[in-house]
Amino acid sequence: MPVNGYGANVEGLAQFSRALAQIGADGLRDEVKAANYDVADKLAEAAKEKATGLSRQQRAAALSLRATRTQNYAAVRLGSRRVPYALGAEFGAVKRTRSGRIARGFRPWRGNQFSGWAGGPGYFLHPAIREKGPELINEYMTHIDRIMSEAFPQ
Template sequence: MPTEGVYGNVEGLAQFTRALARAGADGVRDEVKQANFDVAEKLKDAAQSKAAGLSRQQRSAAQSLRATKTQNYSAIRMGSARKPYALGAEFGAKKLTRKGAIARGFRPWRGNEFDGWAGGPGYFLHPSIREKGPQLIQEYMDKIDRLMSEAFPE
């Protein structure tokens, strides 16, 4: 399972869930779906905790984080119609106002390292992924291994 940045790919997961469907193992499919959701939910909680120590805008933006639930992947969505500034709160802004302040009260840009930020992108979600990701991936893979063993004992 190679990981690249904040993206983790479990090779064969889609094929595994299709095989479960063919085998009539709907209960195991539901457990895989729940395992996907659990990872996203734990990352969301970690990001909201990290944002709690930041600005009011970042705390508010972090409250818009929500985990998604599918059989083949998990994701965390950010922002809403009521919080359109969520991505700016996570990544900051490059544009300065006439008075030299960062636009709309955002912190300085942390979207990529091209502007001198070497710590990685983001203020709360992406740092949480970097900190918690390896542990959560291991927990997830352990659960998938257990589910595979139960579904296809040999």
């Protein structure tokens, strides 16, 4: 399972979902969807909790975090029309004013120096991914293993 700075890709998940549909295991397919959403929701909640000790702007941006789902995947979304500054709150800003201060009250830029689980970008979402990611991946894979053993008993 390759993991990058923005999410995890479970190799074979789409084929697995199709196999469940072919054998008529709609209940199990729904369980896979629920497992996907559950991980995204737990990650969003962990990031909101991580933002509690940060600035008012970052806490407000973190409140815009939400888990979403489609037929094939779940995701964590950040920002909205009411919170257009959410990415600035998460990653900071590079642009400085004439006085040398960071523009518009954003913290310093922490956007593209990803160096694995130990360090990297972001102030609340990405640190939550680094902190909770391995635990959530293990939990997710345990759930998928259980579903697979029910769908394809040996």
